[in-house]
Each structure stands twice: as C-alpha cells, then as structure tokens.
Amino acid sequence: MEAKGIKKNTAIWILAVLVLFVLSIILGIIMRLNQGGAVHLEPGTFYADMTVHGITMIGIWFVAGMAGVNFIMERYVKTSYWANTFALVMTVIGVVMLWVSTLIGDFHAGWTFLYPLPFKIAWSAWATPMFLWALAVLGVGWLVWVLSLMAALLKKYSISQVFAWQHFRNKNPEVETPPFVLISMVSLLGVLTCLIAAVVLLVLLFAEYYSHGTFVNDALLIKNLTYFFGHTIANEMLYLGLAIIYELFPEISGRPKWKTTWYVAIAWNLTLFFVLLAFFHHLYMDFVQPQGLQIVGQLASYLASLPSAGVTVFSVIVAVYRTKIKWSLSNLLFFIGIAGWVIGGVGAVIDATISNNFLLHNTLWVPAHFHSYNAMGNVLFSLGFFHWFSVEYSKRKGQERLSSLKLSFLLLGGIGFLAAFYVAGAESIPRRYSSYPVEFTSAKLLATLGAVFATVYLIAILLFFSSIFKRCLNMVLQRS
Amino acid sequence: MQYALLLLFLVLAAVIALVFIIVYLSSAKSDDELKGMANPLQKRFWFLLILFVCLGIFAFITIPRSPYYLFAKEQPAKVVHVAAGQFFFTMSYKAINPDKPEGEMTIELPVNQLVEFRVTSLDVNHGFAIYSPSKQIVAQTQAMPGYVNVLRWKFKEPGTYTVHCLEYCGMAHQVMQTTFTVK
The missing domain is CATH 1.10.287 (Helix Hairpins)
Incomplete structure (x- = not known):
C-alpha cells in the first residue's frame, strides 16, 4: 500500500508543482511587463508579486526534487508514506498562507524577508506573522520529510557507507554505495542543516515580533542566517535533481548503471562541506563582515561547484560521447539541463568573485545567473523526471508528440529571456525595481524583450504541462 | 569592466x-x-x-x-558620512546624528583623490551604489542598521555621479537616489 501511496503522492506533487509553476511564471512575466511599461502595477503590488514569485519558485522546485528523490529512493530502501503525506499537507497549508499573506495581505518584504524589513509594516498588520508562520509550517513539514528519508537510508547503510567513504581507498568495496544514495544523503544533510538555520532565524524573528521591540536582533547576524538558509536550500534543490539524473540518465539512455568511484565519492563529500560555506558571497558588500569570511566565501563558492559540476558534466559527456543512446524527451531534458546548469554556474562563479561582485551585486546579473541554472537547469531536471514518471507509470502511454517543438520553444524562450537579464546586468541595471528611472535608457526595452521570450518559455511549459498533467491526474484519480 | x-x-x-x-x-x-x-x-x-x-x-x-583592500594604506582627502533611510540618502562632511539626520545640500568631491564614505542605515538594509555619469556602477557597499561600512574610492572622471539603493528596502526602493559632483 505504502509504495502505491508514494507513487500517488508523487503524482500529486507533480500536479501541484506544475500548477504553481505556471502561475509563478505568469507573475514573473507580469513583473517584466510592468518594468517595460506595458502594464502598470502599484509598486506595493509589484513587490508583493515579486515576493510570492520568489518564494513559490524556491519552494516548488525544492519539493519537486524531494518528491523525485523520495520516489526513486523506494528502489533502495523503504521510505515513509506518512512523512511524505505530512509534508504534502503542510506544503499546501504553507503555500496557501504565503499566497494569502502576500496577495491579500500585501506583504512585500521580498522572498528573503531581510530583517528588519518585515517589521517595518507597510501592509496589513497580520500579513507579517502570517508570512513567518507560513515559513514555520513549511519548515516543520520539510524537516519531518528530510529526517524520515535520512532515517530510511541510515537503516540500511552505516554513516560511512551512506557517504561512500569506503570508496576512498578501496576500488571494489564489499558494500557499494549507489551514486543516487550518496548524492541524496549529501543533499538531505545540507537541507537539514539549512532548515535548522531557518528554525533559529524564525525563533529570533518571532522573539522580536512578539516582544514588541523589547528584544532586538542584530542585522548582520540575521543576514548571515537568512542567506545560510536561502542560498543553501537553493543549491541543495539542484543537487536533489542531480541525484535523480545519476539514477535515471543511464537507465533511460539504455546504458550501464553509473557506479560510485573514489573520485565521485570525494567530489560529493567535498561538495557537502563547501556548499555550506558558499553563502558568504551574499554578504560581500557588507564590509563589516570579517574579511576572512569574505575570502572563505569566494573560495567555497568555487570549491562547492568545481567537484560536483566537474564530475557530473564529465560523467554525462563520457556516457554520451560517440555512444549510441536511446534519446527520449526525458534524457534530452536532463542533457540540456546539465548544460544550462553549468552555464548558469559560470555566471554565478563570475559574480561570486568579490572584485566582480563589487560591480554586479544586486544588478540584474544576479537573476540572470540564478534563472539560468533554475529555469534552464533544475526545472529541466525535474521536467525530465516528471515526463519519465508520467509515461512509465501511467496507463495512458501514447506517443509523445511535439517533442521537437517543445524543446525548441523551451530553448528559444529560455535563452532570450536570460540574455535580456545578462545584458541588463552588464548595463548596471538594478534588480528588484518595479519601474526604472529614465536614465536607465535600455532597461524598459530589455524588460519587454524578457517578457516576450518568457512567454515563449511559458508556451513550452504549457505544452509539457498538458501531457504530463493528464497522465498524473489519471494516476491520482484511478482506484488503487 | x-x-x-x-x-x-x-x-x-x-x-x-x-x-x-x-x-x-x-x-x-x-x-x-x-x-x-x-x-x-x-x-x-x-x-x-x-x-x-x-x-x-x-x-x-x-x-x-x-x-x-583598496587604498587601505592611504589617508583619505575627504570623508563623507552617509545615512540611508526609507527612502532617502543623507550625506554630510560631518558625522550625522541618527535622531536628527541632516546633510549638506550638495556634495562636491575631488577628482583623482581618495574619498572615504562611511555608510550606515537608520532603518532597514539599503544599498549604496555609485553610478558614473555614463550610468555604470563604479563602486558600492551596503547600508546596514547598527553598522558602518567604510568604502574608499578615487573618482577618475569628473561629473555628476548618482547613488542608487541596490538592496530592496520597500515600496519606494526604485526611486531612492541622490547625486554628488566630482570636480
């Protein structure tokens, strides 16, 4: 019953993610249209839209990765249906609270809710506690889910096995740790760490809110905690997607299963460590932060991306180069997604260099690179999984139609939309502006172009949406 | 660049x-x-x-x-105190009283000489990004409540520079700006 339950839950997660994704893209397009002058929103409405767009995108692609990892983990260990369901219920409640606090309560402190802005209330007074409690609800649901998956892995594998330490020295150890298990555990531990930081952050914010100013927080400490949580969860959701690729790419391509080798084991253990220190790059422009941490931030940003990206890219290239592959929509999405992830990573490494950040910080270069590895990376990882899952387990198999059209629209829309961001970043155009001062002469044109290409991207997503949605809905509705 | x-x-x-x-x-x-x-x-x-x-x-x-590390061993020719607030910048050659922030009407800075900006915030986090007359960022730091960030810079080009807030700070973030002249 539980395995069937996980399958049905996975279909529900996919349906929820797709619906929220389409809505959030529309909110994003509205923002770019407003910046381009084609529509007019009040600044408060724009920033509420921006807040809900950001928090929803982070949330849905995190749970998409988690749902995929949970489903595939059933191949190796028994996972908890109840933890999965609990997370689903808490996510629904949390998302409703977030949308109510922002779109009805007009809360618009941004998805990073950088202290003390949430307490400078320029919206309905109830919206600040509702937003923070929504995060608490999501945090509890996700914490339980993460802990249950970690416990499931640790029931079968010892700590050294689950992190593949036996592969460091021994070429053929008695117990082999599958790459999927290793990368899942590395990602889950990272998620657990940043969720604990989120708990500390929320406790401190609630303490100030409910003490009515008797207790006052330190802005630098809170900023560190905020980005430790925000940056790390955004990174770990990518790694959850990669865990799925390590498992499914060779399988779908008709190639032998990938194995954990000493360098794969070392690379992912290094990533586990360095990714937790990379968030310091968000504080480069806070010159009061200890300088040693700034340098650690630059080096950790390089070192977190180098081993995992290097090993993954090379694994994919070796698997494909001059090798007959059974190409399908899923592994093509994985393949293109890896390229998008790496290209976004290059944009991120450029920005994570302190002397460059001095010129690029909080310009549109920032959304340029994170949209690259999300919209053209992580989203494609998850879409590949969604497509594979919906075809593999649905009774409505049918032939996949319009694959070339879907991919062409996705590439054209994605590249055009991102190019408008990168050029704007190089032109020093600020991010998070509801409208641009006239002296930014190219800003409106670039925003309008971004909206047009984002609409092409949306059409591609809707084409994917229709086929995957029907199959998953069918799975949810069918009697077990 | x-x-x-x-x-x-x-x-x-x-x-x-x-x-x-x-x-x-x-x-x-x-x-x-x-x-x-x-x-x-x-x-x-x-x-x-x-x-x-x-x-x-x-x-x-x-x-x-x-x-x-920029110009760390040099003495600044001019010091400018900056207090950012929703949604304004107050700039002064003298220290600013946070309870009664008052600044100069105009700020004039020397070209090719070291200027030190001491930047803080009176309320939420703000950005302090200096744009050249050709609208490119030349230098920036953050304005954080409770802290003073020290930014040192030498302006190579005379003209009017604009400061924009580059940390999202609320409803009028997009219009938060000021200017100064480099001669």
Missing part, C-alpha cells in the same frame, strides 16, 4: 554549448558499435586539474583586488 565580464561569460557559455552540441551529435551519428571515449579516466583527471588551476589563478588575481 562589466562588458568585459559579459564577454567572458558569453565566450565560456558558447564553448560549453558547443561541447554539448558536439557530444550530442557524436552520439546521434553513432552506430550500434559502442565506441565511447578513449581513456576517460585520464581525460577526467586532466579536465578537473585544468578547471582547478584556472579557478586557482582566477582567485589569486582577483582576491587582492577586493574592495576591502
């Missing part, structure tokens, strides 16, 4: 895209015989080593150019 970074990014992105396209085409053309890549382990080693060395060199060159 920003355009040089854009060019660097575009070149690297094009190389990555080209590699993926070549690899994909090599697979699409492949017949049933599995040829694969010769000596993948050796190539992986070199690939990672080259990446590591490139990033090492990049770090070695860029870290000393971080803003924290």
Whole structure:
C-alpha cells in the first residue's frame, strides 16, 4: 500500500508543482511587463508579486526534487508514506498562507524577508506573522520529510557507507554505495542543516515580533542566517535533481548503471562541506563582515561547484560521447539541463568573485545567473523526471508528440529571456525595481524583450504541462 | 569592466554549448558499435586539474583586488558620512546624528583623490551604489542598521555621479537616489 501511496503522492506533487509553476511564471512575466511599461502595477503590488514569485519558485522546485528523490529512493530502501503525506499537507497549508499573506495581505518584504524589513509594516498588520508562520509550517513539514528519508537510508547503510567513504581507498568495496544514495544523503544533510538555520532565524524573528521591540536582533547576524538558509536550500534543490539524473540518465539512455568511484565519492563529500560555506558571497558588500569570511566565501563558492559540476558534466559527456543512446524527451531534458546548469554556474562563479561582485551585486546579473541554472537547469531536471514518471507509470502511454517543438520553444524562450537579464546586468541595471528611472535608457526595452521570450518559455511549459498533467491526474484519480 | 565580464561569460557559455552540441551529435551519428571515449579516466583527471588551476589563478588575481583592500594604506582627502533611510540618502562632511539626520545640500568631491564614505542605515538594509555619469556602477557597499561600512574610492572622471539603493528596502526602493559632483 505504502509504495502505491508514494507513487500517488508523487503524482500529486507533480500536479501541484506544475500548477504553481505556471502561475509563478505568469507573475514573473507580469513583473517584466510592468518594468517595460506595458502594464502598470502599484509598486506595493509589484513587490508583493515579486515576493510570492520568489518564494513559490524556491519552494516548488525544492519539493519537486524531494518528491523525485523520495520516489526513486523506494528502489533502495523503504521510505515513509506518512512523512511524505505530512509534508504534502503542510506544503499546501504553507503555500496557501504565503499566497494569502502576500496577495491579500500585501506583504512585500521580498522572498528573503531581510530583517528588519518585515517589521517595518507597510501592509496589513497580520500579513507579517502570517508570512513567518507560513515559513514555520513549511519548515516543520520539510524537516519531518528530510529526517524520515535520512532515517530510511541510515537503516540500511552505516554513516560511512551512506557517504561512500569506503570508496576512498578501496576500488571494489564489499558494500557499494549507489551514486543516487550518496548524492541524496549529501543533499538531505545540507537541507537539514539549512532548515535548522531557518528554525533559529524564525525563533529570533518571532522573539522580536512578539516582544514588541523589547528584544532586538542584530542585522548582520540575521543576514548571515537568512542567506545560510536561502542560498543553501537553493543549491541543495539542484543537487536533489542531480541525484535523480545519476539514477535515471543511464537507465533511460539504455546504458550501464553509473557506479560510485573514489573520485565521485570525494567530489560529493567535498561538495557537502563547501556548499555550506558558499553563502558568504551574499554578504560581500557588507564590509563589516570579517574579511576572512569574505575570502572563505569566494573560495567555497568555487570549491562547492568545481567537484560536483566537474564530475557530473564529465560523467554525462563520457556516457554520451560517440555512444549510441536511446534519446527520449526525458534524457534530452536532463542533457540540456546539465548544460544550462553549468552555464548558469559560470555566471554565478563570475559574480561570486568579490572584485566582480563589487560591480554586479544586486544588478540584474544576479537573476540572470540564478534563472539560468533554475529555469534552464533544475526545472529541466525535474521536467525530465516528471515526463519519465508520467509515461512509465501511467496507463495512458501514447506517443509523445511535439517533442521537437517543445524543446525548441523551451530553448528559444529560455535563452532570450536570460540574455535580456545578462545584458541588463552588464548595463548596471538594478534588480528588484518595479519601474526604472529614465536614465536607465535600455532597461524598459530589455524588460519587454524578457517578457516576450518568457512567454515563449511559458508556451513550452504549457505544452509539457498538458501531457504530463493528464497522465498524473489519471494516476491520482484511478482506484488503487 | 562589466562588458568585459559579459564577454567572458558569453565566450565560456558558447564553448560549453558547443561541447554539448558536439557530444550530442557524436552520439546521434553513432552506430550500434559502442565506441565511447578513449581513456576517460585520464581525460577526467586532466579536465578537473585544468578547471582547478584556472579557478586557482582566477582567485589569486582577483582576491587582492577586493574592495576591502583598496587604498587601505592611504589617508583619505575627504570623508563623507552617509545615512540611508526609507527612502532617502543623507550625506554630510560631518558625522550625522541618527535622531536628527541632516546633510549638506550638495556634495562636491575631488577628482583623482581618495574619498572615504562611511555608510550606515537608520532603518532597514539599503544599498549604496555609485553610478558614473555614463550610468555604470563604479563602486558600492551596503547600508546596514547598527553598522558602518567604510568604502574608499578615487573618482577618475569628473561629473555628476548618482547613488542608487541596490538592496530592496520597500515600496519606494526604485526611486531612492541622490547625486554628488566630482570636480
């Protein structure tokens, strides 16, 4: 019953993610249209839209990765249906609270809710506690889910096995740790760490809110905690997607299963460590932060991306180069997604260099690179999984139609939309502006172009949406 | 400088895209015989080593150019105190009283001489980004409540510089700006 339950839950997660994704893209397009002058929103409405767009995108692609990892983990260990369901219920409640606090309560402190802005209330007074409690609800649901998956892995594998330490020295150890298990555990531990930081952050914010100013927080400490949580969860959701690729790419391509080798084991253990220190790059422009941490931030940003990206890219290239592959929509999405992830990573490494950040910080270069590895990376990882899952387990198999059209629209829309961001970043155009001062002469044109290409991207997503949605809905509705 | 970074990014992105396209085409053309890549382990080693060395060199060159070390041993010719608030900048040659922030009507700074900005916030986090007369960022720091960030810079070009807030600070964030003159 539980395995069937996980399958049905996975279909529900996919349906929820797709619906929220389409809505959030529309909110994003509205923002770019407003910046381009084609529509007019009040600044408060724009920033509420921006807040809900950001928090929803982070949330849905995190749970998409988690749902995929949970489903595939059933191949190796028994996972908890109840933890999965609990997370689903808490996510629904949390998302409703977030949308109510922002779109009805007009809360618009941004998805990073950088202290003390949430307490400078320029919206309905109830919206600040509702937003923070929504995060608490999501945090509890996700914490339980993460802990249950970690416990499931640790029931079968010892700590050294689950992190593949036996592969460091021994070429053929008695117990082999599958790459999927290793990368899942590395990602889950990272998620657990940043969720604990989120708990500390929320406790401190609630303490100030409910003490009515008797207790006052330190802005630098809170900023560190905020980005430790925000940056790390955004990174770990990518790694959850990669865990799925390590498992499914060779399988779908008709190639032998990938194995954990000493360098794969070392690379992912290094990533586990360095990714937790990379968030310091968000504080480069806070010159009061200890300088040693700034340098650690630059080096950790390089070192977190180098081993995992290097090993993954090379694994994919070796698997494909001059090798007959059974190409399908899923592994093509994985393949293109890896390229998008790496290209976004290059944009991120450029920005994570302190002397460059001095010129690029909080310009549109920032959304340029994170949209690259999300919209053209992580989203494609998850879409590949969604497509594979919906075809593999649905009774409505049918032939996949319009694959070339879907991919062409996705590439054209994605590249055009991102190019408008990168050029704007190089032109020093600020991010998070509801409208641009006239002296930014190219800003409106670039925003309008971004909206047009984002609409092409949306059409591609809707084409994917229709086929995957029907199959998953069918799975949810069918009697077990 | 920003355009040089854009060019660097575009070149690297094009190389990555080209590699993926070549690899994909090599697979699409492949017949049933599995040829694969010769000596993948050796190539992986070199690939990672080259990446590591490139990033090492990049770090070695860029870290000393971080803003924290700029003009650190020189004495500033002018000190400007900056207090940011929703949604204004107060700038003064004298220290600013946070309870009664008052600044100069106009700020004039010397060209090619060291200027030190002491930047803080009276309420939420703000950005303090200095744009050149041609609307490119030349220098920036953050304005954080309870802290003073010290930014040192030498302006090479005379003219009117604009300061924009670059940390989202609320409803009128997009109009929060001020100007000063460099002569």
